[in-house]
Amino acid sequence: MSSIKKPEKAYKNLEFLNSANARTVRILSEFYEPQARFKKYNVVDTCVFFGSARLVSSKAAKRKLNDFHNSSDPNSRGYKKELKRLTSLLEMSRYYDDAVILSRKLTEWSISLDSERKRFIICSGGGPGIMEAANKGAKQAGGSSIGLNISIPYEQFVNKYVDPNLAFEFHYFFMRKFWFLYLAKALIVFPGGFGTMDELMEVVTLLQTGKVKKKIKIIVYDEKFWKRIINFEALIESGVISENDLKYLTFSNSIDHAFEEIKSHFEKHFIRNGYK
Numbered sequence: 483m484s485s486i487k488k489p490e491k492a493y494k495n496l497e498f499l500n501s502a503n504a505r506t507v508r509i510l511s512e513f514y515e516p517q518a519r520f521k522k523y524n525v526v527d528t529c530v531f532f533g534s535a536r537l538v539s540s541k542a543a544k545r546k547l548n549d550f551h552n553s554s555d556p557n558s559r560g561y562k563k564e565l566k567r568l569t570s571l572l573e574m575s576r577y578y579d580d581a582v583i584l585s586r587k588l589t590e591w592s593i594s595l596d597s598e599r600k601r602f603i604i605c606s607g608g609g610p611g612i613m614e615a616a617n618k619g620a621k622q623a624g625g626s627s628i629g630l631n632i633s634i635p636y637e638q639f640v641n642k643y644v645d646p647n648l649a650f651e652f653h654y655f656f657m658r659k660f661w662f663l664y665l666a667k668a669l670i671v672f673p674g675g676f677g678t679m680d681e682l683m684e685v686v687t688l689l690q691t692g693k694v695k696k697k698i699k700i701i702v703y704d705e706k707f708w709k710r711i712i713n714f715e716a717l718i719e720s721g722v723i724s725e726n727d728l729k730y731l732t733f734s735n736s737i738d739h740a741f742e743e744i745k746s747h748f749e750k751h752f753i754r755n756g757y758k
Contacts, residue, residue, distance in 0.1 A: 512657040528605035528665040533612025533672030543575040578615045585619025612672045617643035668699040699747040705733035
């Protein structure tokens with residue numbers, strides 16, 4: 483009796499699934515798998531936090547600076563450069579602390595809605611920095627939060643504050659961005675670098691071009707920082723954007739102002755006649 487090896491089903495063939503020929507299958511998986519999980523855990527919409535992955539809490543920044551002072555020779559090569567970096571890290575750490583508090587306040591408010599569905603749940607990129615701060619604040623409030631992580635060489639681990647059931651690992655940036663925006667009713671943009679600016683500009687472009695129709699609030703946290711980094715007035719003066727384009731951005735300089743802006747936006751546009 484001859485033994486004939488049974489052919490492997492295509493959806494179990496890992497060599498095929500990881501090949502270029504199956505790229506569309508992998509892309510679709512990053513759409514359908516998160517969609518199924520959001521439905522399973524009753525997630526309706528989100529409040530997204532963007533910001534630098536490099537920032538730490540003021541407590542951690544102070545510890546790093548103190549350790550440096552205690553263990554470094556002021557006359558050594560690179561001392562001044564490292565001192566400047568750590569001093570800047572301490573100055574920027576207030577954004578991490580503010581993100582924790584803002585996330586906690588928003589989560590406490592969303593929990594108070596007493597909805598059977600998860601409304602306005604905090605969502606971040608799932609990594610360190612401002613992402614961690616957002617997830618941390620939600621956890622402090624006793625709520626769940628989402629982490630949409632991306633596989634990259636650096637800063638790719640999922641922080642410990644993300645709800646394990648709502649922790650995702652994406653390969654494709656564009657699918658990750660889709661899920662950031664698709665469920666979002668508000669975005670809070672804390673100081674950050676290339677990635678943060680990319681996310682902010684893409685969302686504003688989608689609003690400007692009418693590709694996003696829903697009412698979405700964009701909070702740009704710390705007007706002084708962002709207007710130093712991006713010269714919006716120069717863009718207007720040069721005629722490459724109009725003054726009216728800035729209507730998509732709400733600059734905020736305090737936790738309380740940001741919270742009230744977002745809360746009012748949710749209440750006005752997404753909580754009607756007692757419907758939550």
